[in-house]
Amino acid sequence: MPVYSMTGYASAQLTPETATAPTDTPCVRLGLEIRAVNSRFLDLTFRLPEELRAQEPALRALLSRHLKRGKVEVRAAIEQDASASLSTPSIALLQRLNMVQEHIQAWLPSAKALSVADALRLAGNSAPTTTDWASILSPLAEEAVTALLDARAREGKRLAKTLLDRIAQLRELAAQATPLVPQLVEQQRQRFLERWQEAMGLAQGQVPAEAAQDRALSEATAFAIRIDVAEEITRLDAHLDELERLLKKGGEIGKRLDFLIQELHREANTLGSKSATLELTRISVDMKVLIEQMREQVQNIE
Template sequence: MIRSMTSFADGEILAGELVILCELRSVNHRYSDVSVKLPDRLRFAESDVRRLIGEKLKRGKIECSISYKKQLSTQNFVVNTAVVEKLLAATQQIAEHMSAPQAFSALDVLLFPGVQQENETDKESLREKIITLLDQTLNKMLATRTREGLQLAELIADRCLKIQQLVVAGHARMPEVLNNLRSKLTARIVELVAEPNYDRLEQELVLMAQKLDVAEELDRLETHVTEVLHTLKQSEPSGRRLDFLMQEMNREANTLGSKSADREMTQISIDLKVLIEQMREQIQNIE
C-alpha cells in the first residue's frame, strides 16, 4: 500500500483532572527523523512515544507534540504556604530598600512558580492514556497518508501507461529510422565515389545500425515500468525502491536521446524524460 509522507493529525483524551493533547505532523524525508516535544510532567513517557511512532511510521520527518491542560471544573488550587511565607518575607526585605514600594495582589503571589502545588499523578495510568491517545492519532495520520498515497499511485500509474505508449511508438519507429539512414548513406557514397563498394557499405551500415539501435533501451524501459506498477501494489514502504527505478528509467531515456538519429525519436526521448521527472517528483513524497 502506497502512503504519502505528508500529513497532519491531532487528538485529545481525558486523564483524571488532565486533558492530554497530541499533534502529529509529517513531511517527506529520505529517512525516518522523529522529534518529540513533551512537558516535564510527561517526560517519563518519551521512550514509549518514540517506540510507537517508529512502529507505525517507517519514513518521513515526523514532529510529535504532546501537552496537557487542567479541566476547569475539577481544577483545585493547592497552595504551598511555606513558599508563600518565604516569598512575602523576601518582598518585605526588598520593599525596605525601595523609595516607592509597589503593591501586589494575592493573584500575583498565586502565579509565582512553586506557589501552586500539583496533585501527584499515577504515572502508569497516565502512560497508558498517552499511549492510547498517540495510537489513535497515529491511526488517523495513517488513514490520511494512505488516502493521499492512493492518489499518488494513480498519478504514477497513469504516467506509466503513457511511457508504455511511447515505448511502443519507439519500437514502431526504429525500422523507418534505419531505412532512412541506409538511404542517406547510400546516396552520399554514390556521390563521393564512382564505383562504391557495396559490401563495405553493408558492413558500415550494420555497425552504425548497432550503435543507433535503441531496442535494448526501450525494452529496459518497459521492464522498469512493469516493476514500478508491481511495486505500487506492495504492502511494505517502497518509496526508496521507486526512487531507484526512476533513476534507472531516466538513464535509459538519456541513452535513447543520445543515440537518436531521428527527430521523432528525439521527441519520444524528451517526452519520456518529462514523464519520468513528473513521477520522480511525486515519488519523493512516498513513504
C-alpha cells in the same frame, strides 16, 4: 498492502477522568498532534510539556513500530480549564499556612503577611498530583498514530495512481519509438546506396560494383548499430513492469522506486543520445519530463 506517503497530519484530544483525584482537582485537556513530511530516514522530534517528558521513550517506540521513514514531529499540550483553576483551599490547609506565617513573623517581624494570591498559589503547589499520564497518553497516542497512518495511506493511494498514469504514458512513448528505428535504418540504407552509385558514376568503373555495394551495406549496418535503441526500450519496459508491480504490492517501496526512477532516466538519456530524428528526440524529451514528474512523487513514498 497500501502504499504509504511520508506526508501526513493527525491530532487527538482527551480529557482525563481520574477516579483517585480529589473533587477540587482542576479539569485538564490533553492534546496530541503529529506532523510528518518526507525524509530519507526516520527522524523523530518531540515537543512535550514537563509533565509528559517521561513518556517520550514510549512514544518513540510506538512511532518506530509503525513508521519506517519520514521527518516526524510530535507535539503535546496540557490545557487547564480556567473555570476550575481557582479551587477553594481546605480549612486545614489554610490553618497550616497561618501557623507557618506566624512562626516566620515571630523570627522575622518585618516579613509581609500572605496575600490571597500567595495563599492560592501555595495551596495549588501543595495539592497532590494524581494524574496517571502514562495510562492517559498511551491510548491517545495510539489513536493519533492510527489517524496518521490512515492519512498517509490516502495520500499514498493518490501518489500510486499518479505514478501508474505516468507509467502508462511512458509505455505509449516507448511504443511510438519502437517502429521508428527500422524505418530510419531502411531510409539510411537507401541513402548510402544512392551515394555509392553516384560515387561509382564518378569513378567510371574503377571500383567494382559489388565492392561498392558491400561498402554501402557495411556503412548502413554500422549506422543501424549506432542508432539501435531496441535494448534501451526493452530495459525501459522491464523497469516499468517492476515499478507497476511494486506499486500494486505496496509496503515499504520508496527506496526501490527511487532506484528504478534513476534507471529509467538513464535509459531515456541513452535513447536521446542515439536519436537520429527529431521524432525520437521529442520522444526522449517527453520521457524525461514524465520521469522527472515521477521522481518528485516517489520522494514522498515511504
